Every structure is written in structure tokens, then in C-alpha cells.
Amino acid sequence: MKDLLEDRDAWSMDNCSIARTLEIVGNRTSLLIMREAFFGTRRFDDFAKRVGIGEPAAATRLKELTAAGLLERVPYQEPGQRTRYAYQLTDKGRDFRAVIVALRQWGDTWAADEQGPPVVVRHENCGAEVHAVLRCDEGHDVPVGDSFVDAGPGLVRVGPDSS
Amino acid sequence: MKDLLEDRDAWSMDNCSIARTLEIVGNRTSLLIMREAFFGTRRFDDFAKRVGIGEPAAATRLKELTAAGLLERVPYQEPGQRTRYAYQLTDKGRDFRAVIVALRQWGDTWAADEQGPPVVVRHENCGAEVHAVLRCDEGHDVPVGDSFVDAGPGLVRVGPDSS
DNA sequence: AAGCTGACTTCTTAATTCATAAGTCAGCTA
DNA sequence: TAGCTGACTTATGAATTAAGAAGTCAGCTT
Numbered sequence A, B: 001m002k003d004l005l006e007d008r009d010a011w012s013m014d015n016c017s018i019a020r021t022l023e024i025v026g027n028r029t030s031l032l033i034m035r036e037a038f039f040g041t042r043r044f045d046d047f048a049k050r051v052g053i054g055e056p057a058a059a060t061r062l063k064e065l066t067a068a069g070l071l072e073r074v075p076y077q078e079p080g081q082r083t084r085y086a087y088q089l090t091d092k093g094r095d096f097r098a099v100i101v102a103l104r105q106w107g108d109t110w111a112a113d114e115q116g117p118p119v120v121v122r123h124e125n126c127g128a129e130v131h132a133v134l135r136c137d138e139g140h141d142v143p144v145g146d147s148f149v150d151a152g153p154g155l156v157r158v159g160p161d162s163s
Numbered sequence C: 001a002a003g004c005t006g007a008c009t010t011c012t013t014a015a016t017t018c019a020t021a022a023g024t025c026a027g028c029t030a
Numbered sequence D: 001t002a003g004c005t006g007a008c009t010t011a012t013g014a015a016t017t018a019a020g021a022a023g024t025c026a027g028c029t030t
Helices: A002-006 A017-025 A028-039 A044-051 A055-067 A097-110 B002-006 B017-025 B028-039 B044-051 B055-067 B097-110
Strands: A071-077 A083-089 A119-123 A130-136 A147-151 B071-077 B083-089 B119-123 B130-136 B147-151
Touching: A017 A028, A017 A055, A017 B028, A017 B097, A028 A044, A028 A055, A028 A083, A028 A097, A028 B017, A044 A055, A044 A083, A055 A071, A055 A083, A097 A119, A097 A130, A097 B017, A097 B097, A097 B130, A119 A130, A130 B097, B017 B028, B017 B055, B028 B044, B028 B055, B028 B083, B028 B097, B044 B055, B044 B083, B055 B071, B055 B083, B097 B119, B097 B130, B119 B130
Parallel strands: none
Antiparallel strands: A071 A083, A119 B147, A130 B130, A147 B119, B071 B083
């Protein structure tokens, strides 16, 4: 574990998945819009109202998220109404679910008030609450502290800087 | 599933765990600092350099994260050096691990380049890669789409607005 | 053809966030 | 006790992000 970490300055973070992800959703409102999308919100006005942001901000975020492929703009038509567009999760967006669940779970544990969380996510089949857990590919649960960071195939090593 | 969601406007989000969490870490640099903390970074200058931000920004973020209780400022002393302070994860901060793992995992899947991810997290005991998965309290894995949002104990319902 | 409504866009202004550069400060070493 | 160095703080200015109000636009209904 120590080996890699002590050499931390030798890696380049140009290829960091976290940084890339955050370039897409690295601000409060994008994440809140994703929350709403998971809660089932689809319409422009509802996003703005429920997230609590102005329309210009909602339009910008929705556009970014659509361009990034997490949401898609799909036409829908209510009876007697003209065709309108809704924003719904794509597979790419749905796969973001673990992040939202992990965020909510952390907040429930460390930043909730006495009344408890306002919403819970349940398993469709059995009704039990859903949590984000860490598990290794061998099927073991991985408690905090029982993991280490290792070099991946895309790690770019850079020479020690001369400073 | 539909029942609650269609009534979405009837909930108040004042008690939203996600919104509260994002008030603490809802910006790109805070999340990147948390990433570094998990990678083992502890010193001020290293945070600034590795996250790629200026010192004022690093000082502000580190102070926020410390005030929020995710990091703590602990004294350390290298031989022949004076006492200095390092920032290290608290239990509250360590528990944030699932969010960072989920973020990295999403980025590895949807935003990585051909070379693959630069780093992987492995299980200390068996060396297998660690992933964030969703699981219900009955022990079932919960695939995308097999969950629904339900009212929690802290849900505040508000009257339908007159608009 | 006019009205209506949801879905935006535009404009202006305020607030926040950031980088860069230049200090400041503490305390161990020489 | 002067220097050195890591850990910050201060100052300034640029860039980004936001709200609020108002305007535009499309197309179904009347």
C-alpha cells in the first residue's frame, strides 16, 4: 500500500476518472438535477422549481447534462397539448445512481436532522432499504481501511520534478 | 413506486440529505481534495499541487472540510523539523469513501480513455478490485431499475401550492 | 387567426470562486 | 540569532455562476 502512495508525485492525474467525472457533474446544481432525475422529474419547469434554481441555471445545467449524455431530450405529448420535450435518464445517467445513493447515504448518516431522512430507496422486490456498499470482485465486503490504491493500466508516470 | 413520485411536489426538500451533503462538498475542488485525502495526501502544499489549485483555494477548501469534520488538522514532526500540521481523514471523512469510489467507477466506465483507469482500488486481503454496488438490507443486489423511492421518517409534506 | 402555456432565451446585476504574486509567521538548524 | 522552509494569509483582478425579470417561440385549442 505504501509503495504507490509514497510515490504519489510520480503519477500524472491527467487521466483521472474522478476529475473527468467532476468536469461534467462537479457542481452543486448538476448533482441536484441528477437527484431530481432519479426522483422522477422530467420537465424543465419542475427541475428548476424542485432544485430551487432559476430558469437560466436550469437550462444551462440540463443542456450540459444532455450534451454529456446523462440525460436525453425526448418528445412527449399530453392529450390536447402540443409536443413538448422531457429530460430523462439515459443508461449513462442511470449508472450514476450509485453516486447519488452514496451521497444520500453519507448525508443520512452525518448530516441528517433528528427526524431522519426524508426519503429512502427500497428494493422493488423485497422492500428493504438500499445502500451503497463496497465489494471486491471476489465477493468480499470491503470495510473502511481494508483497501488500497494500486496502479491501473492507464497510469502515466512522470519523472520527479526538479523543484 | 408511482404513488410517491407523482406527488413529488408535496414533499419539501428542506431536509434533503443530498442537498446538505452538497453544501459541504458540492464543488469540484472539495471533491478533488477528498480524492487526494483517500490517495494518502496529508500536507497542505501537496494538496494544492496535486489537485492543481492555488494556495488560497486550497486553504479555503481545507478549512471548510476541517470545519465540517471530514478532515482533521493533526500535528506531526519530522526529525530535525519543527512541528507542522497535516490534514487527515476522520471517521466522517473516511465514510465518504463510497462516494469517491462511485464517482471513480462511473468515470472509469463512461469517461475513461482507451488506456484504462490510472488507478484501481483493491481489497487488502485478496487483491481483487473494489467496486461500489447497491444492495438492500435483505442482502440482495439491486440492479438499476429495481428500486423505488419511498417516504422516510423525516419527510415533510407541504400543501399543494395554489399556482 | 388569436390565445394560451410550457419551454426556453436574453439581459443585467450580484455573488462566488479562482489564480497569481507577494507577503507573514513559526521554530529548528547552523 | 539569522536563515530557511513549509504553511499559510492578503491583495488584486479575472472568470464563472447565479438570480430575477422580461421577452420569444411553437403549436394545439377555440
